[in-house]
Amino acid sequence: VSLRGGSVALTADESQVIVAAEDHEALFVLPASLAGPAGVHVVPLPGPPAEVVALDGLVLATVRTLPTARARAARDAIRGPLPAPEAVRFLEPVSAAPASSARNTGARAAKARGRPAASASSAPAASAQKTTPAPGSLQAALRRERNTPARPFDPSVVRQSQGGLLVFLAPDAASGLREIGRVVLAPDAWGLAVTPDKKRALVTSAWSAEVALVDLAAKKVLATQKTPREPRGVVIANDGKTAYVSHLIGSALTKLELTGDTLGAAPLALPPARWRTLRGTPIEASLGYSLVLSPNGESLYVPRHALGAEGVGSWWGTPTVDVLDVPSQKPAAPERLPGSPKATLVADFLPPGADWQAAPGQAGAPRMELVQPRAVAYRKKTDTLLVASEGWDAVSELDALAVDPSLAVRRVHVLARAYDALGGFPDQGGAPSGIALERAERFAYVYCRTTFDLVRIDLESGEQRAVALAKDGLPADAAYGRRLFANAKDTALSGGLACAGCHPDGRDDGYVWRETEADALRPEFVQARFVAARHNLKLNAPWFSERPPAPSLHPRQTPMLAGRVRANGPYGWHAEAKDLVERLLAGFALHRATWEFASATRDTGENIAKIDYLADYLRSGLLPPPTLAREPTPLERQGRAIFESPEARCSACHKPESEFTDRTGTSLRKLPVAKGFDDETRTTFKTPSLWFVAGTAPYFHDGSAATLEELVRENGNRMGDTRHLSAGEQGALVAYLRTL
Amino acid sequence: MTRRRHRLSLTGLASVVLVLVALAPGPRHALPSALAAPLPSASSSAAPPETLPVLLGKDLPENASPAPTDAEWASARAVRPHRGAPGTCTYRILREWLEIRCNNLVAAGLVAGDPKGVVVRITGQYPDVAARAVVPVRRREAKVLGFLEEVLEYSSSSLGEGGTLSISWRENQPDPVLVASGFVASERPLAR
Numbered sequence: 001v002s003l004r005g006g007s008v009a010l011t012a013d014e015s016q017v018i019v020a021a022e023d024h025e026a027l028f029v030l031p032a033s034l035a036g037p038a039g040v041h042v043v044p045l046p047g048p049p050a051e052v053v054a055l056d057g058l059v060l061a062t063v064r065t066l067p068t069a070r071a072r073a074a075r076d077a078i079r080g081p082l083p084a085p086e087a088v089r090f091l092e093p094v095s096a097a098p099a100s101s102a103r104n105t106g107a108r109a110a111k112a113r114g115r116p117a118a119s120a121s122s123a124p125a126a127s128a129q130k131t132t133p134a135p136g137s138l139q140a141a142l143r144r145e146r147n148t149p150a151r152p153f154d155p156s157v158v159r160q161s162q163g164g165l166l167v168f169l170a171p172d173a174a175s176g177l178r179e180i181g182r183v184v185l186a187p188d189a190w191g192l193a194v195t196p197d198k199k200r201a202l203v204t205s206a207w208s209a210e211v212a213l214v215d216l217a218a219k220k221v222l223a224t225q226k227t228p229r230e231p232r233g234v235v236i237a238n239d240g241k242t243a244y245v246s247h248l249i250g251s252a253l254t255k256l257e258l259t260g261d262t263l264g265a266a267p268l269a270l271p272p273a274r275w276r277t278l279r280g281t282p283i284e285a286s287l288g289y290s291l292v293l294s295p296n297g298e299s300l301y302v303p304r305h306a307l308g309a310e311g312v313g314s315w316w317g318t319p320t321v322d323v324l325d326v327p328s329q330k331p332a333a334p335e336r337l338p339g340s341p342k343a344t345l346v347a348d349f350l351p352p353g354a355d356w357q358a359a360p361g362q363a364g365a366p367r368m369e370l371v372q373p374r375a376v377a378y379r380k381k382t383d384t385l386l387v388a389s390e391g392w393d394a395v396s397e398l399d400a401l402a403v404d405p406s407l408a409v410r411r412v413h414v415l416a417r418a419y420d421a422l423g424g425f426p427d428q429g430g431a432p433s434g435i436a437l438e439r440a441e442r443f444a445y446v447y448c449r450t451t452f453d454l455v456r457i458d459l460e461s462g463e464q465r466a467v468a469l470a471k472d473g474l475p476a477d478a479a480y481g482r483r484l485f486a487n488a489k490d491t492a493l494s495g496g497l498a499c500a501g502c503h504p505d506g507r508d509d510g511y512v513w514r515e516t517e518a519d520a521l522r523p524e525f526v527q528a529r530f531v532a533a534r535h536n537l538k539l540n541a542p543w544f545s546e547r548p549p550a551p552s553l554h555p556r557q558t559p560m561l562a563g564r565v566r567a568n569g570p571y572g573w574h575a576e577a578k579d580l581v582e583r584l585l586a587g588f589a590l591h592r593a594t595w596e597f598a599s600a601t602r603d604t605g606e607n608i609a610k611i612d613y614l615a616d617y618l619r620s621g622l623l624p625p626p627t628l629a630r631e632p633t634p635l636e637r638q639g640r641a642i643f644e645s646p647e648a649r650c651s652a653c654h655k656p657e658s659e660f661t662d663r664t665g666t667s668l669r670k671l672p673v674a675k676g677f678d679d680e681t682r683t684t685f686k687t688p689s690l691w692f693v694a695g696t697a698p699y700f701h702d703g704s705a706a707t708l709e710e711l712v713r714e715n716g717n718r719m720g721d722t723r724h725l726s727a728g729e730q731g732a733l734v735a736y737l738r739t740l
Numbered sequence: 741m742t743r744r745r746h747r748l749s750l751t752g753l754a755s756v757v758l759v760l761v762a763l764a765p766g767p768r769h770a771l772p773s774a775l776a777a778p779l780p781s782a783s784s785s786a787a788p789p790e791t792l793p794v795l796l797g798k799d800l801p802e803n804a805s806p807a808p809t810d811a812e813w814a815s816a817r818a819v820r821p822h823r824g825a826p827g828t829c830t831y832r833i834l835r836e837w838l839e840i841r842c843n844n845l846v847a848a849g850l851v852a853g854d855p856k857g858v859v860v861r862i863t864g865q866y867p868d869v870a871a872r873a874v875v876p877v878r879r880r881e882a883k884v885l886g887f888l889e890e891v892l893e894y895s896s897s898s899l900g901e902g903g904t905l906s907i908s909w910r911e912n913q914p915d916p917v918l919v920a921s922g923f924v925a926s927e928r929p930l931a932r
Contacts, residue, residue, distance in 0.1 A: 275852035275884045298912060312901075327912050334853035334882040334908075343858040344849030347869055350890060350897055358888055358899040360849030360860070364922075365901065383823075399823050401917045402906040403852075403882050408824060408921035 004235050004292065005051030005062065005192030006375060007434030008447040008454065011171075012056040014438055018177075019447050019454055020049035020061060023621075024083055024470055025075070027052065027061060027169075029176035032438070032445075034456050034465050040085040041176025045167060051192040051434075053201075059177055060216075062189040062203055063165035065626030071160040078153055078621065080473025089468040091428075094417070096462025135427045136418025144420070148475035150616040153623075155563030155691065161626035164189025164205050166214055181219045186210040187626040191234040193243065195258070202243055202256065204231040206505075207625035207695055211245060211256060213263045223263040227254045229510060229697065233290035237326075238297045244268070244324075246288030246302055249510035253291075253302065253324075273306035273320040274333040275404060276363035281535060283308040283317070286509040287501070292376045292385070294400065299332065300324040301405065303373035303387050305501065307511050308533030310336075311363045312356065316497045317532045318366035319373055321385065321398060321405040333403040336363070354541030369396045369412045371488045372501050377435045377444065379459070384410060386444055386459075388432035391488030391498045395432055395446055395457060413457050413464070415448060423610060424490040425483035428453055428466060431500075450483040474621045481617025484610055492588055492607050499561075499614070506562030506622040508696055512703035514553035514677065515590065530556075530590050534676060552678035555702035563624025564689050565615075567663060573701060575665040575686040580618070584611040625692060632739060639736025642729055649720035650733075653687045660690035660740060669718050674702045694738040708734045792820040795833060797915040800877060805835045807857055807874065813839065822915075827903055827923025828870075829887075838877050838907075842923070845871040845887045845902040853883030853907070875907065877916050882908035887923070 002009060007020045010032060016039070019028040025048045029041040047063040054060075067075055133139035166189060168181035186208035194201045200222070201214045211231055213223045230248035236258075237243065243256040251272050257264035272285035287305040294301070306320040323332035344361035353359055372391035378400065379386060385398045385405050393416035399408035415429025430451035437444050446455045454467045472479035484490060485506075488498040502509050514531050531537050531553070539548045556573065570576070571583035588607055632640070643650040654660040665684040673679045685701055693699075698706050705711035712730045715722045725733065808816070816832035816839065829842040841863070842848070848860045848871040861872045871887050889902035903923030909916035 298910075325910055325912075328910075332882065332908060332910065334884060336852040337855060340850065340855030340858065343855040343860055344847075345860040345862055345871075346847035346888070346899065347862045347866075347871075347890075349866055350846060350899065353898050358901055360847040360886065360888060360899075361851060362849070362886070363851055363884075364886060364904060399919050399921065401823055401908075402919040402921065403884060403908045404906070407884065407904050407906060408919050410824075410921075 002436065003053060003194040003196065003198070005053045005060075006290075006377075006436060007049075007051060007449070008436045008445050009052040009054045009059075010436050010438060010445065011054045011059075017436065017445050017454065018052050018054055018059060019469065020052045020434070021083075021447075021452065021469065022048040022050060022064070022449075023079060024452070024473065025049070025079060026082060027059075027177060028083075028088070028454070028469050030088070030454065030467065032443075034090060034454070034467055036090055037086070037088060040088050042083050042085050043169070043175060043177045044082050046165060046179075046182070049167075050190040053192055053194050055194065055198055057170060058216075059169040059171075060192060060194065060201060061167045061169065062185075062192045063167055063182075064188050064190060064206075065161040066163055066165050066184070067158075067626070068160040068162060068629045070157050071629075074153055074157045075623075077151065078158070078473070078623070083470035087470065091466045091468060093463055093465040096458075134418070136421060138421045140418075140427075141421040141423065144423075145476040146480075148477045148616075150478060150620045151475060152566060152619040155566065155624045159563065159624045159627050159692075160629035161187040163187055163628065164203075164208070164626070166192070166201065166203050166212075168216075168219065183214055183219050183221060185212050185214075185221065186224070187628055191232050191245070193234040193236045195236055195240045196238060197240060200258070202234050202236065202258075204234050204245060206230050206232055206248070207627070209695075211254070211263065211265065213258065213261070215261075222261040225256070225263050225265040227265060228252070228267070229695065230504075230507070232288060235291050235293050235300070237293060244291060244293075244300055246291040246304070248288055248504050248507075249286060251283070251285040253288075253300075268324075268329065270302060270322050270324050271331055272304065272322055273309035273318055273363075273404065274322070274331050275336055276306065276309040276311060276318060276320075277336060277535075278310075279335050279337055281308075281533070283533060284511055285320075285322075286511060287372060287374075287504055289374050289504075290376045292378050293326070294378060295380050298326050299400070300326055301376060301378070301385055301400065303370070303376050303385075303406075305372065305497075305509075307509070308531075308536055309363075310535060312358050312365040313496075314366045315531045315536050316501070317536070318363075319370035319389070319406060321370075321373070321376075321387065323404065352542045354538070354543075356538035356541075364407070366496070367396075367406050367409055368392055368488070368496060369394050369409060370398075370406055371496060372486070372498060374431070374433045374449075375435045377437045379437060379441050381441050386435050386437065388435050388446060390431045390433060390449070390486050391494075391496075391501060393426050393429050393431065393448075393487070393489070395435065395444065397459070411462075413462065415446065415453075415455050415464070415466075419489065420480070422606065423480050423484070423613060424492065424606075425480050425487060425613075426451060428468070429455060430483045431486035450486050475616065477613050478616035478620040481613035481615070482621055484614055485617055485622070490610070492610060493614075494591055497591070502558050503561050505625075506560070506618070507625065508558040508560045510558070510696075510698065512555045512557045512674075512677075512698070515556045516551040516553055552680065553676075554680045555674055555677045557698060557701055557703040559688065560692055560696050561618060562622045562692075564659070564691055565618045567659065570663060570686065573686060574682060574684055575663065580615050581608065581611050584614060625695060627692075633735070635732050635735045636739050637736075638729070639732035639734070642725065642733045643736055647724060648722055648733070652720065654690050660693075661687045663687065671700060671702060671704055674704055677702065690737065690740045693740055708737050712737075792818050792831075794822045795819050795838070795877065795916050795918060797879070797909070797913075799833075800836045800916070804876070804878065805837075807859070807876075808834045808837050821905070821918040821920040823917070824920035825923055825925060826920055827925050829903070829920070829923055831918070833877075836876050836878055837874055838918075839872065839874050840885065840887075840905060841870050841872045842887050842903065843868070843870045844889065845869075846890045847871060847888040847899055848873045849886055849888075850875070851884040851886045851904075854881060858883075871902075877907060877909060879909045879916075880911050882906075882910075 169177040172178040186205035188207035191204035233246040245254040374390040398405035402408040416426040433449035569579035577583035816834040891900035906919040
């Protein structure tokens, strides 16, 4: 029995598999054999589930939000009707994919993204071929439903929550599972792990930045601890006394100490992709959705994204699996040190290369098969890790004994059968988000989040057996947008990292990226107009007569999208895009790498279609974080009065009636140039919405304010005027901002 | 672009000779299950010959020794990586010094880890060249070595990834672990 939660889990006797279908707000219970429809149940939950643990006679599920009545009605309209068990479709098994890429194809693999999956045969059953166009064909694309109207939701309603939940369910012959209890937690309950004695559970609440220790017998919260932003995965050591939490944002983990009924928390440093990036250039991490311990407890594996890690073609960094040596609490990977002349050499019959090409002593290209790692499992009998790549629609098997398993990919199981010929979105197997491994470790069950499939992979033969659990409840165009949002293979949308790579759950990665003007760079060697770190720009080649000028790099903190894009416009940092379509089109060009440069405008018609899909998803399906619906405290009321006062003038630009923004560019006094960035002449920035501002640190376009407290304290008269506020009044203003 | 085709120094050729010593197949003492575990099927078909032993901690000296001379390498013994296919590479160990020699690969470098004592050479004569790296394997140390191949383009060549070797020996592990990845078993000479 896995005591570590995931979006898919096997029951204790391994007769059933349970899927936490967040977007349908239900659990699917299926026979683990996936042999047929008998025994399929759809169990409605009081809110969207995130992770499940199945114990003997007890199933635990985290539920991100228990909506208020108003939010309940709004969410029901968004997700559509509860799927019917009769609608579950058991698909023909697909034979093994060709032997996988043990070798890193590097940048060449990146060039190949967007092509239909060269995976397990995508041919459908012969009988079906007569009436159904082949997946990925133009005929199939033309037959799709499209031009469905969006159903925009009101974020201020959808967000209203009564809290997160840990739901207790028991097996039930008639309904599959029935609820037998619940514990109310902080909103956005997500990660789940159970102690080895099965008496207690740890639950992370992502948006609330909190971890709770729950007594399973008493069904009550014993203790809580605040953590840094976005705690997600949680794993408990074999001794039951120590646990580790991964975060979507930042490179540090949180280490928890479970002592009696108390819970201690402390940050634990784990530098990302340490072997790739030169000592002295610290980098950040994101997308820490999950983590796993080796069976002996001596290695902790954290698949995530290393922002700015070096490698050929890695303008955005690289996916990585960082390993903590648990006994020493130190990273297992070695540091990359300044080169030693004796330690690198190239044959002298080869001409010197450009700095964007492979070179001895340089880290290799990112493993695209791992992009946007979402879930992980340890396969003991081979000492390998199974890592689900949300962006590549694949599960890869990595050598767990390498200093960074991402450098030793042993096998890739591509789950997508085909990509739509016009839209570029996956037909099936899109965005795997959870893995459950049976005890014998032959079969792995994978839940695919954007196409709502459960895939069973035979890890020995490579055969895949898929079950289509449900249709997307969103309108068709928004559903396509959902698939595009997560997909890193589409050449037009991304340069190898999907929207969800920087906007996980539609939120933000907490990172300040570097943007430059396209015209400042020579197109024949520009890697991107948007890089994670200065060292990701590779500009020099021996055949250039002079060193290219270094472009100015301007700071751009990733903005949160969920619940913030309902307005028609304008969009862009300087309000330069009149609407969302224009902004997304500019974003496509901005985020693409050099190999797509030539096609920046070539596929504009297709791009518009994709943008339509994405815009529909952003407004109709990308749900904002849940926040507690409650009456304001006196302190918060005081803060509101300050916010709206003619002295402070916050509400003059952050207009409450229009999502706390006036949607116009405002020229403000320049901030000091942040370290690692260059000066920029434009000082006019669009007033950002303050909705959800509590959870989007750091602040300003350059991330120079780490907290709201710091922002208010240092503001002076730059935005409105807060010079007259006492420390207590500043605290009141911050308290109010946190409610927005 | 004019391509230079130099004859390379033959000084390294002495190191090419593999000296086979009497070796019992398989490990000399029980390995942790981690090291004994087979890899997934897709790569196990290309697993290194089982007749060669893997590196064991007990066979390596506790204290650092000087790098072997060319003459000393004649008494080195062949080993294999614990995990992954060796491709065109052969491995030899002398005291704690590991030699990796990869035919048809044209460049190599230490990507991460302490560079002290690490030496890379290109040996042989074009087109039968090999990249050779010598690294110390010591407890509490880890290294990543990258090897590169020649990639032919329209009018010139560049470098592409030819394989990566992860070396680690953690404090609490009885043996070091060598993990090879991305090496292709091709004996063809460089294509020109």
